[in-house]
Each structure stands twice: as C-alpha cells, then as structure tokens.
Amino acid sequence: xxxxxxxxxxxxxxxxxxxxxxxxxxxxxxxxxxxxxxxxxxxxxxxxxxxxxxxxxxxxxxxxxxxxxxxxxxxxxxxxxxxxxxxxxxxxxxxxxxxxxxxxxxxxxxxxxxxxxxxxxxxxxxxxxxxxxxxxxxxxxxxxxxxxxxxxxxxxxxxxxxxxxxxxxxxxxxxxxxxxxxxxxxxxxxxxxxxxxxxxxxxxxxxxxxxxxxxxxxxxxxxxxxxxxxxxxxxxxxxxxxxxxxxxxxxxxxxxxxxxxxxxxxxxxxxxxxxxx
Amino acid sequence: xxxxxxxxxxxxxxxxxxxxxxxxxxxxxxxxxxxxxxxxxxxxxxxxxxxxxxxxxxxxxxxxxxxxxxxxxxxxxxxxxxxxxxxxxxxxxxxxxxxxxxxxxxxxxxxxxxxxxxxxxxxxxxxxxxxxxxxxxxxxxxxxxxxxxxxxxxxxxxxxxxxxxxxxxxxxxxxxxxxxxxxxxxxxxxxxxxxxxxxxxxxxxxxxxxxxxxxxxxxxxxxxxxxxxxxxxxxxxxxxxxxxxxxxxxxxxxxxxxxxxxxxxxxxxxxxxxxxxxxxxxxxxxxxxxxxxxxxxxxxxxxxxxxxxxxxxxxxxxxxxxxxxxxxxxxxxxxxxxxxxxxxxxxxxxx
Ligand SMILES: Nc1ncnc2c1ncn2[C@@H]1O[C@H](COP(=O)(O)OP(=O)(O)O)[C@@H](O)[C@H]1O
Ligand SMILES: [Mg+2]
Numbered sequence: 166x167x168x169x170x171x172x173x174x175x176x177x178x179x180x181x182x183x184x185x186x187x188x189x190x191x192x193x194x195x196x197x198x199x200x201x202x203x204x205x206x207x208x209x210x211x212x213x214x215x216x217x218x219x220x221x222x223x224x225x226x227x228x229x230x231x232x233x234x235x236x237x238x239x240x241x242x243x244x245x246x247x248x249x250x251x252x253x254x255x256x257x258x259x260x261x262x263x264x265x266x267x268x269x270x271x272x273x274x275x276x277x278x279x280x281x282x283x284x285x286x287x288x289x290x291x292x293x294x295x296x297x298x299x300x301x302x303x304x305x306x307x308x309x310x311x312x313x314x315x316x317x318x319x320x321x322x323x324x325x326x327x328x329x330x331x332x333x334x335x336x337x338x339x340x341x342x343x344x345x346x347x348x349x350x351x352x353x354x355x356x357x358x359x360x361x362x363x364x365x366x367x368x369x370x371x372x373x374x375x376x377x378x379x380x381x382x383x384x385x386x387x388x389x390x391x392x393x394x395x396x397x398x399x400x401x402x403x404x405x406x407x408x409x410x411x412x413x414x415x416x417x418x419x420x421x422x423x424x425x426x427x428x429x430x431x432x433x434x435x436x437x438x439x440x441x442x
Numbered sequence: 443x444x445x446x447x448x449x450x451x452x453x454x455x456x457x458x459x460x461x462x463x464x465x466x467x468x469x470x471x472x473x474x475x476x477x478x479x480x481x482x483x484x485x486x487x488x489x490x491x492x493x494x495x496x497x498x499x500x501x502x503x504x505x506x507x508x509x510x511x512x513x514x515x516x517x518x519x520x521x522x523x524x525x526x527x528x529x530x531x532x533x534x535x536x537x538x539x540x541x542x543x544x545x546x547x548x549x550x551x552x553x554x555x556x557x558x559x560x561x562x563x564x565x566x567x568x569x570x571x572x573x574x575x576x577x578x579x580x581x582x583x584x585x586x587x588x589x590x591x592x593x594x595x596x597x598x599x600x601x602x603x604x605x606x607x608x609x610x611x612x613x614x615x616x617x618x619x620x621x622x623x624x625x626x627x628x629x630x631x632x633x634x635x636x637x638x639x640x641x642x643x644x645x646x647x648x649x650x651x652x653x654x655x656x657x658x659x660x661x662x663x664x665x666x667x668x669x670x671x672x673x674x675x676x677x678x679x680x681x682x683x684x685x686x687x688x689x690x691x692x693x694x695x696x697x698x699x700x701x702x703x704x705x706x707x708x709x710x711x712x713x714x715x716x717x718x719x720x721x722x723x724x725x726x727x728x729x730x731x732x733x734x735x736x737x738x739x740x741x742x743x744x745x746x747x748x749x750x751x752x753x754x755x756x757x758x759x760x761x762x763x764x765x766x767x768x769x770x771x772x773x774x775x776x777x778x779x780x781x782x783x784x785x786x787x788x789x790x791x792x793x
Contacts (some may be wrong), residue, residue, distance in 0.1 A: 333527035336494050339514045340521045341541035341588070344604045 192417070199223070199410035206406060222411035231386050232412050234336050235394030239373060240419060242304055242390055246311040247369035251323075253316050254364055255357070258260050258323025259349060263332060276317040284314070288381045307390070315368045322367065326360025327353065360431035369423055375418075392415050444505045444595035444628050445470050446491070451500030453486055453652075460486055461652045464500070468630070473622050474528075476632045477639035478649035478675070484632040487649075488598050491630065493517050504595060521598040524605065526581045528573040528588075534560075535569040538587045555782035559591045579610045592619070596628040599771060603638065615641055636676050640664070648672045670790035673717050679748060679759045681784070682723070684716045686754075688785075695754040704780035713788040721759040722782035725749065731775025742768060749774070 300306030337350035398409040446468040453461040489495040493514035656668040667673035739750035749760040
C-alpha cells in the first residue's frame with residue numbers, strides 16, 4: 166500500500182521533471198550559447214557547458230547595438246497593448262457574461278470569426294488601412310493592431326472568469342446601494358483578479374513575441390520591436406549567434422518579471438479559467 | 443418601515459409567462475411569507491420587488507411610490523440571498539458595513555452600527571474573519587447582519603435557511619421571528635417549506651404556477667384552504683383526498699361505498715373531492731367506523747404514529763398519538779368528525 170503510493174509519487178515527480186527538462190532545454194541552450202566565447206562556439210563540438218564562459222556578448226549587445234532601443238519599443242508596445250486590451254476585454258467579457266442584449270449571438274460569432282483567419286492574410290489590407298492614416302512605422306499603429314487582434318480572445322477569456330463569479334454577488338451589492346458599475350468595480354473586479362492577471366499575461370506575451378506585423382508595418386530600426394531587431398544580428402554573410410542569444414536572454418527578462426509579478430493570481434487563474442496556451 | 447402594494451403584476455421570460463396578475467397589499471411591519479413549490483415564481487416576484495428583475499406588467503409601490511423603473515439602490519430595501527452572497531474578499535465587518543460605506547456614513551456611526559448588529563447576532567468575535575473561514579450558520583448570520591445594519595424600509599428573504607441543517611434551521615427560524623419582533627420592519631420571506639411559512643408568517647401567500655392561490659393567516663390556510671392546491675400543500679403529512687360524486691347528502695366513492703356529509707354541505711353537486719387532515723381522522727378497530735381500510739405501513743415518529751392506509755384505491759394517512767395503533771393489524775376503520783371535513787367542487791375550489 167505505502168510502497169505503491171511512494172512509487173506512484175516518484176513516477177509522478179519523474180514525469181513532471183521530464184516535462185520541465187523538455188520545456189526548458191531550449192532556454193538553457195539559449196543561455197549556454199550566450200555565454201560561450203565566439204572562438205569556442207564551433208571548435209568545442211556539442212557540449213552541455215563550454216570550457217570557458219564570457220559576458221562579452223551581453224556587453225556588446227547593451228553597449229554597441231541598437232538592442233536597447235528595440236527593447237524599449239517592445240516594452241512600450243507590449244505593455245500598452247496588454248493594458249488597453251485587458252481593460253476592453255474586462256468590460257466586454259462582463260457584458261457577455263451578464264447582459265442579455267439584441268445581437269449578442271451575432272457579436273460573439275463575429276468575435277470568433279476574427280480568430281479564424283491566419284494573420285498573414287490580413288497584413289496587406291491592414292497596411293493599406295494604416296498607411297494613409299500615418300500609422301505605419303509607428304508604435305501607436307502597432308499597439309492599435311495588436312489590441313484589435315487580442316481583444317476578442319481576451320474577452321472570451323475574461324467572460325469565462327466572470328461566468329465563474331455568482332451574479333448574486335453584484336446583485337447583493339446593488340441592493341446594498343451600489344450602481345452596476347460600482348458593483349463591478351468594487352465587488353466583481355477584485356474577485357476576477359486572477360482572470361485579469363491571466364489576460365494581461367496572455368496579451369503581453371502575445372504582443373512581445375509578435376513578428377509578422379512588426380516586420381511588415383515597421384521599416385528601419387527606429388521603431389523596430391525586439392523580435393524584428395533580432396534579425397539585425399543576421400548579416401548577409403554570417404549569423405552572430407552569441408550576440409543574438411544574449412539579446413534573446415535579455416528579452417526573456419521582462420516576460421519573466423511580468424509572470425513573477427502576476428503568478429500569485431495566475432495559479433488560481435489557470436485552474437479557474439483554462440488559459441489558451 | 444413601509445407599506446407595499448403589488449397591482450396586477452405579471453412577468454414574462456421571452457414568451458413564457460411565469461407570473462400572472464399578482465395582487466397583494468402589505469401593511470407596515472407585516473411579516474409576509476410567499477410559499478409554494480419550486481418553480482412557482484416566488485423568487486421572481488421577490489426579485490421584481492427588489493428591482494433585480496424587470497416588471498413586465500402592473501405596478502409595484504412602496505409607500506405609495508411606484509417602483510417599477512427604479513434601480514435597487516433607490517428602493518431602500520435589504521435582501522438576504524439563499525446563497526448568502528457574502529463578498530468573499532471582505533471581512534465580516536466590511537461585509538456588514540458595505541452599504542453604509544456606499545452611503546458615505548461617517549466612521550464612528552459605522553463602527554457603532556456594525557457593533558450593535560454583530561452583538562445582536564452573536565458575531566462580535568468574528569468581525570475580522572473572511573467569509574470562507576465561517577461555518578454555514580455563521581455565514582447565514584452575516585447575511586442577516588448585512589441586512590439589518592442598514593435599517594432599511596423592508597427586508598426581503600429568499601429561502602435564507604434552506605442551506606442549513608434541520609436543527610440550525612429551527613434555531614434561525616426562531617431568531618428571525620424574534621428579530622422581526624424587535625425591529626418591526628416590513629418583511630417578505632420566500633420559502634418552499636410550509637412549516638417555515640406557518641411558523642413565521644403574519645400572513646401567508648400561497649403560490650402555484652405563477653398565480654396566487656390564497657392569502658391569509660397561517661390558521662386561515664390550515665382551517666379553510668381555498669382550493670385543492672392549498673389544502674394539499676399546507677400541513678404535514680398532507681391532507682387526504684377522497685374523490686367521488688355528491689348526491690342525496692352523501693359522497694359516493696369510486697368503489698361504491700358512501701360517506702355521509704354534514705348538513706352544512708351541499709346535498710347534491712356531482713363530481714367533488716372530500717378532504718380531511720390525517721390528524722383529524724379517528725381510527726377504530728375494523729368494522730367499527732365509517733369506512734374500512736387496509737393498513738400498508740406503520741410509521742412511528744416518536745411524538746406520534748402515521749398509519750399509511752389504502753382506501754378506495756388511494757393512499758390515505760392517519761396521524762394518531764395513541765400508541766395502541768403501533769400494531770393495528772391488517773385492516774382498521776376510519777371515521778371523520780363532520781367539522782373537520784373540507785369539500786371541493788369539480789374545479790378544485792372550496793365549497
Ligand atoms: N432568467 C430566467 N429566464 C427564463 N426563465 C426563468 C428565469 N428565471 C426563472 N425562470 C423561470 O421562471 C419560473 C419561476 O422561477 P422562480 O421564481 O425562480 O421560482 P421559485 O423561486 O418559486 O422556485 C421557473 O419556471 C423558472 O424556470
Ligand atoms: Mg427560488
């Protein structure tokens with residue numbers, strides 16, 4: 166009895182460990198290459214850890230490349246997109262969850278439809294729309310596009326969280342003397358924080374790693390975001406893997422910090438709202 | 443404190459009518475209980491009074507002001523939900539003071555009112571706890587506390603005790619009654635439990651299928667039920683019914699046997715139903731009463747004995763306190779005191 170339980174626990178832990186190893190190995194490789202001196206990169210063959218390490222790549226990337234600007238651009242775009250999308254999605258999700266209104270089915274259907282097209286198909290029309298408005302080659306334009314594409318799914322995400330909160334609660338608040346918006350703000354929103362955190366995280370990472378629009382709508386390095394900036398390490402004749410990986414490691418930092426910040430809410434949220442991966 | 447008036451109120455969900463032509467006058471300080479089986483529209487009516495549900499037709503007035511389009515916030519009523527609906531992220535004290543804080547009441551007043559209410563409900567030691575650290579009974583009290591700190595015009599209760607175990611329910615029932623005596627506020631209480639209705643109400647409103655069946659004091663409904671539904675719903679075990687034809691001053695049952703009717707009842711009226719409560723039936727040894735019946739089951743409850751009989755092909759129950767009937771044998775006779783008989787016509791209405 167106890168023996169089988171111990172074995173079961175061990176097997177369970179081993180499976181988790183195997184999965185984590187599998188998931189984190191590429192990140193480890195990223196880190197490894199970023200600290201490997203250029204002369205050892207090809208000469209040492211495949212090793213888990215180089216015989217000597219260096220921070221030269223990081224120094225170079227921070228001091229001599231345009232990477233800090235890409236990084237700042239990405240931070241502005243992703244942060245604003247996450248914030249704006251989550252506010253809109255919270256309001257929309259609440260309406261979808263609580264109100265009956267004419268055309269609700271159509272609206273929900275339309276939101277779903279926007280999720281069905283591959284983004285590539287939409288690049289050209291979006292460019293056509295943004296260009297006369299002067300919104301190409303602009304961070305505002307990117308934020309606009311990212312927000313538009315993230316709000317539908319984020320709304321469904323938020324709706325799921327609101328559905329999990331009994332309507333009795335805001336009705337009790339309304340009887341206590343709150344109007345609907347006060348009840349939403351003071352009673353429902355605090356309870357939906359896991360959902361807000363999950364949505365923020367989802368939209369932030371989606372925007373942080375978005376490539377297609379960033380590539381198509383932005384020309385030159387002035388307004389480039391980090392995924393596009395990474396490509397500048399690919400020159401005509403060679404790829405500077407060390408610097409590229411160092412940039413990659415740096416780019417992981419905000420995402421990690423962000424999730425560290427919201428993970429307290431997210432752990433509840435994952436189980437409550439089933440986040441799309 | 444307030445009077446209320448409900449004037450031919452109706453409610454549709456889509457094309458389905460769930461409440462029809464509801465009329466009710468409620469006096470200042472009255473304790474009204476809406477009772478009826480699940481799905482009859484009690485909660486819907488309560489929620490329309492609270493302002494949580496739109497009114498399809500008719501008028502609801504509180505203190506002579508029409509409430510129809512006023513949001514809940516403008517009606518100054520408190521409500522206790524079946525689920526309690528406590529705010530999970532707030533302490534007991536914050537739950538109770540939420541309404542006062544919304545009204546920008548000053549701090550000392552809030553503290554004093556919350557204290558008074560919590561002492562009254564025995565919650566003073568729990569004020570800093572979150573709802574999830576409370577037992578079911580304590581949560582119920584917090585829900586009550588949240589309602590009484592406000593001193594609203596009226597209290598609404600939607601099956602507030604149905605999540606409690608039987609003993610706690612009995613205790614809270616007595617406390618609610620006591621609270622009402624102290625506060626004297628107009629109250630509307632919804633339940634499907636006729637015992638709660640009988641013990642709490644000044645007046646009972648019996649509902650069925652979206653209609654009011656009868657309004658009256660608990661004893662009115664017990665002694666003079668207006669129709670078959672109320673007769674069967676009020677009382678436990680429920681009233682016995684014998685169907686037959688009335689002619690020549692007797693009711694002829696489906697098996698041909700006859701029951702003599704008292705002279706106060708019509709002598710001839712065709713199809714009818716005779717009702718008698720189990721506690722009013724007089725049992726006697728077989729052959730020594732008005733009708734013989736076979737015994738199916740003897741159910742001792744401690745303070746009484748319920749005999750399950752078959753009479754004219756239908757279930758017939760007798761409630762007696764005489765322990766002689768613990769082993770009655772295969773058949774017994776039953777007699778009916780004439781003053782305890784209820785007669786209903788073919789439409790199910792009392793005659
Ligand atoms: N939001 C709703 N939409 C459609 N039908 C509803 C809704 N709420 C209640 N009903 C229907 O209205 C009737 C009365 O419901 P309710 O007032 O909750 O009954 P009770 O409280 O007496 O059990 C039921 O038949 C129920 O199915
Ligand atoms: Mg109900």
